Amino acid sequence: MNDTQQQLLQRLADSREVVIFDNMRTGLSTDNSSTPLSIPLMANSTAALITKLGLNKPNIWSWSVGAFVGYGLLALHPDKVGTVIIAAGSPGGPDALLPPTPITQGIARFEQNYTALLPYMFAQGVKDEAVCMFYASYTSFYQHEDTSLPTPLGQNSLLEQSQAAVKFFMDATIINKLGGAPNRVLILHGVQDRIMPVR
DSSP states (O other): OOHHHHHHHHHHTTTSOOOOOOOTTSTTOOOOOOSOOOHHHHHHHHHHHHHHTTOSSOOEEEETHHHHHHHHHHHHOGGGOSOEEEESOOOOSTTSOOOOHHHHHHHHTTOSOGGGGHHHHSTTGGGOHHHHHHHHHHHHHHSOTTOOOOOSOOHHHHHHHHHHHHHHHHOOHHHHHGGGOOSOEEEEOOTTOOOOOOO
């Protein structure tokens, strides 16, 4: 989570209860099972957490891989959640629009220098103001002296999440069930993104 998201959640907490958690095998998650990580597994785990906490159809804010999980909640557990906000995430399936090949190859190789990928993620590359905000917020949150949280994606976690994402884009189970979800959904994407309609 970066500073921008943290500020948003702090503002939301002014008028409602906000629960923040780490997905399986990220951040402070204590899950160390040998079950292969998958988006449906993370959605099931999130639904179980909602039940364990006794929450009544909470509204969900989901971002990036968490957005995959948000789609999973809508498809597999629509009765557990209220409104779901999806930010920067795909509903998956074999017909999904994938990022440009340099991004997927770079992530698959776990390149630590993401600067070369910035033109694919931001309209003006390194000159894009959003790049500065992204790096500044990430760095200020995880490297601040008062932050005791580990950086959420270690090498093993990144590998497992990448493998889960590959499976997510090969399987149409979640996207095929989305049409039956009665929930209100807000999908946020970049202005240059092409949106794939849910069937």
